[in-house]
Amino acid sequence: MSDAAAHEFQFASAEHQRETAISGIWLFLATEALFFGPIFLSWIFARHADPSAFDVGGRRTDLTIGLANTALLIASSFAYGVGLALIGFGRRRGMVAWLAIAWALGAAFIGLKFGVEWRTELSEGLFPGAHFSIHGPARSGAQLFFAFYFFATALHGLHLLIGLGLLAWIIIQAERFTAENHTPVHVVGLYWTFIDVIWLILFPLIYLIGRAS
Amino acid sequence: MTAIVLRLVAVASLMFALLAAEFAATFVFSGWGRGGVAIIAITMAAVAAFGFMDLHQEDVTVWLFAAAAVLWLTILLGLGSLDPFTRSLFPTNSMTP
Amino acid sequence: MRDAAVQHSYLDDGRTLRSWLLTTDHKRIAILYIVAITFFFFAGGFAAFLIRYNLISPKGLIGSAETYNRLFSMHGILMVWFFLVPAVPVTLGNFLVPLMLGARDLAFPRLNLLSWYLFMAAGVVALYAVVGGGVDTGWTFYTPLTSFYSQGHVIAAVVAIFIAGFSSIATGLNFIVTIHKLRAPGMTWYKMPVFLWSLYATSVILVLATPVLAMTLLLLAFERIFGIGVFDPAIGGDPLLFQHLFWFYSHPAVYVMILPGFGVISEIIPAFSRKELFGYKFVVWASIAIAVIGFLVWGHHMFVAGTSLYSALVFSLLSYMVAAPSAIKVFNWIATMHKGYIRFDAPMLYAIGFIGLFTTGGLTGLFLAALAADVHLTQTYFVVAHFHYVMVGGMVSAYFAGLHFWWPKMTGHMYPEMWGRAGAIIIFVGFNLTFFPQFLLGYLGMPRRYFAYPQHFEALNLLSSAGALILAVGYILPLGYLTWSLLYGERASANPWGATGLEWTTASPPPTENFAVTPIVTQAPYQYRQAEAVNHE
Structure with missing residues (x-):
């Protein structure tokens, strides 16, 4: 390795440091997966209490935005993957360009989710509570759905915002990274795609199951 | 380089195809139903883990961590939903107003 | 520059406050943690003392049920999240994991320091919640009491525990990755001391259960x-969902509070019996089994909460399975001592006390795992006695055992042996006097968490409160003589106990980089020879 000296004192080599960092981020992602566990379990409990009323809530979501956002995140993970591959061949400017695309796609998700979708829903009185606008026998179940919806999307959005911050940090620091030494790019990429994975599970729970027969 | 990008294009295409299948399961083939949607969603998560996160290139330690996450989520969701799915609810007289 | 540093102990490597607060040295962070958790131990202990003071009289001496509720909530929250869960991992674990592995530090030293700051931030918020009036919810925070009715500082307490959780996760993650990646050459999995295995099992729980909480x-x-x-x-919505999620964390967290104790005891028993640990692989895999099975049993906290009978039966059966690996450990420790050349130094006295108290706590746990018996015993003092035998009799004894055993390594000074032995005996006596009457009280039907009680329970409650006084003396004693030993204690050699393990091959206290030369491991752990010990005496 050309940069054999560039490692912290508890590691035997730069490669040792790299593989330790990668396994560290994977274990952190395992933690994150369990962090979202209660959200999934509360979906199971809430829907099981009264499935048809819960689905009434689910059908009030905006499927078009949901679909667009899913596509944005898949495209964003793809863009990040290309950026990571480029730095592996030492092409730093290409990496910056593709990471910027990934960042923009993530930001678009945030804009659509909270700027458009949440705003419409809040103005339509879909936030659970005394002013909830769905009445009739499905009122309780629909409130339960929206309690789940707002909580889950807020938590996912928060993760995405942190991801945007990390991505921006990688882009700003781009000068540091070389073909041999770009572990942070790899680590942030794993986190970035993980947010995508969480959304891939949340998406059907929010938008599709209530509409399926 | 091109090989990696081509592979990523293939993974992304597969993801979009699975997304379309999810919609088909929801709106077109009612026989697939909710179970179909769930299976496709889990498949998409797995494709992302292997396709985008390159799980297959990592060492045993990483595999162990990923497997632990899946196993423990299964314990949480499985044993957790055992209770509501087998509970018998008895009717009560005092209804909330 | 580096070579010069190797000569100095980690304690001499910078003497300013700044050099401590910005350190990434795992040994210094361990010391920072010891200071912090000692504070929380005595804060939580003070609440316990007031609880026992109140229960001297059947009418309650504090005069307010509301105050009493806040006291036991404070006791539970501080003791569980600010002492028991972190106790051994962040202090002895932080200090010893790299030393036992033959590594220079943990894999992520900065994350380690961050975990201490998170812990302190959590502690400050928790103290704010306590000083600001406290919470009356108990440490379990059951809904809908907490979500709608409780008047206390629930949000502050919840934020405190949330932050403390991330401190736990950081520690657990660091240990797991370090044990996987930073083992010295030749240190295969089966050459690792049991203490590391049990910290590994503990970390698995910390990393996978804490996020759920x-x-x-x-x-x-x-x-x-x-x-x-x-x-x-x-x-x-379902209030029981909260209980399911809460106990998905909090039952495994019970094993977080005892598994590191098992590790400490597994180091001490062979060292003071001068014998190889009996059935090493069984002890190792029992740790892992406890960590995994511990996740399958949480429903036994909810037998009378209204869960389905079917799920209660499943959880009851699964709960019995945990008893097997725990029993394996107890038998293996006893078999290790069998025909050993036993020395009764303070760590060994604590360890022997641990075996007895933990076994009592464990066996009474079986009563509670049994569905029918639990319906009678749950919510009584029987449960309180049961888990204090495991948590206090078990874990706190193990913590003190480990603290005395590795004190010379950490500080470079010996503690006064006679005082150490006296402390161990006083704690054992005081503990049993405090908590054994509570088994009887619970069996007779005295409910827990009540501020007053019927007249005929007075004698047993008085015994329990008297025991608490002795226990308090037993806990304050080490605070005194261990502090004294820092200044006046005899200088410790590198290996004062003649114990095996890499941590004893380096100086006491160790240099900043732990080992001048990275050690190469060729031997299995616990290679004690009895003849040698006889000569040593």
Whole structure:
């Protein structure tokens, strides 16, 4: 390795440091997966209490935005993957360009989710509570759905915002990274795609199951 | 380089195809139903883990961590939903107003 | 520059406050943690002391049920999250994991320091909640009491535990990755001391259960702030969901509070019996089995909460399975001592006390795992006695055992042996006097968490409170003589106990980089020879 000296004192080599960092981020992602566990379990409990009323809530979501956002995140993970591959061949400017695309796609998700979708829903009185606008026998179940919806999307959005911050940090620091030494790019990429994975599970729970027969 | 990008294009295409299948399961083939949607969603998560996160290139330690996450989520969701799915609810007289 | 540093002990490597607060040395962080958790131990202990003071009289001496509720909540919250869960991992674990592995530090030293700051931030918020009036919810935070009715500082307490959770996760993650990646050459998995295996098992729980608690507390905070949420029965939500999620963390967390203790005891028993640990692989895999099975039993906390009978039966059966690996450990320790050349130094006295107290706590746990018996015993003092035998009799004894055993390594000074032995015996006596009467009280039907009680329970309660006084003396004693030993204690050699393990091959206290030369491991652990010990005496 050309940069054999560039490692912290508890590691035997730069490669040792790299593989330790990668396994560290994977274990952190395992933690994150369990962090979202209660959200999934509360979906199971809430829907099981009264499935048809819960689905009434689910059908009030905006499927078009949901679909667009899913596509944005898949495209964003793809863009990040290309950026990571480029730095592996030492092409730093290409990496910056593709990471910027990934960042923009993530930001678009945030804009659509909270700027458009949440705003419409809040103005339509879909936030659970005394002013909830769905009445009739499905009122309780629909409130339960929206309690789940707002909580889950807020938590996912928060993760995405942190991801945007990390991505921006990688882009700003781009000068540091070389073909041999770009572990942070790899680590942030794993986190970035993980947010995508969480959304891939949340998406059907929010938008599709209530509409399926 | 091109090989990696081509592979990523293939993974992304597969993801979009699975997304379309999810919609088909929801709106077109009612026989697939909710179970179909769930299976496709889990498949998409797995494709992302292997396709985008390159799980297959990592060492045993990483595999162990990923497997632990899946196993423990299964314990949480499985044993957790055992209770509501087998509970018998008895009717009560005092209804909330 | 580096070579010069190797000569100095980690304690001499910078003497300013700044050099301590910004350190990434695992040994210094361990010391920072010892200071912090000692404070919380005595804060939580003070609450316990007031609880026992109140229960001297059947009418209650504090005069207010509300104050009493806040006292036992404070006791539970501080003791569980600010002492028992972190106790051994962040102090002895932080200090010893790299030393036992033959590594220079943990894999992520900065994350390690961050975990201490998170812990301190959590502690400050928790103290704010306590000083600001406290919470009356108990340490379990059950909904809908916490989400709608409780008047206390629930949000502050929840935030404190949320932050403390991330401190736990950081520690657990660091240990797991370090044990996987930073073992010295030749240190194969089966050459690792049992202490490392049990910390590995502990870390598995910390990393996979704590996030569930964190999210559950967020759901609770959401419900309390917005007045509506997934636990709200008014809209079809299920309060039992909270209990399921809470115990998914908190039952495994019980093993977080005892597994490191098993590790400490497994080091001490062979060292003071001068014998190889009996059935090493069984002890190792029992740790892992406890960590995994511990996740399958949480429902036994909810037998009378209204869960389905079917799920209660499943959880009851699974709960019995945990008894097997725990029993394996107890038998293996006893078999290790069998025909050993036993020395009764303070760590060994604590360890022997641990075996007895933990076995009592463990066996009474079987009563509670049995569905029918639990319906009678749950919510009584029987449960309180049971888990204090495991948590205090077990874990606190193990913590003290480990603290005395590795004290010379950490500080470079010996503690006064006679005082150490006296402390161990006083704690054992005081503990049994405090908690054994509570088994009887619970069996006779005295409910827990009540501020007053019927006249005929007075004698047993008086015994228990008298025991608490002795126990308090036993806990204050080490605070005194261990502090004294820092200044006046005899200088310790590198290996004062003649113990095996890499940590004893380096100086006491160790240099900043732990080992001048990275050690190469060729031997299995616990290679004690009895003849040698006889000569040593």
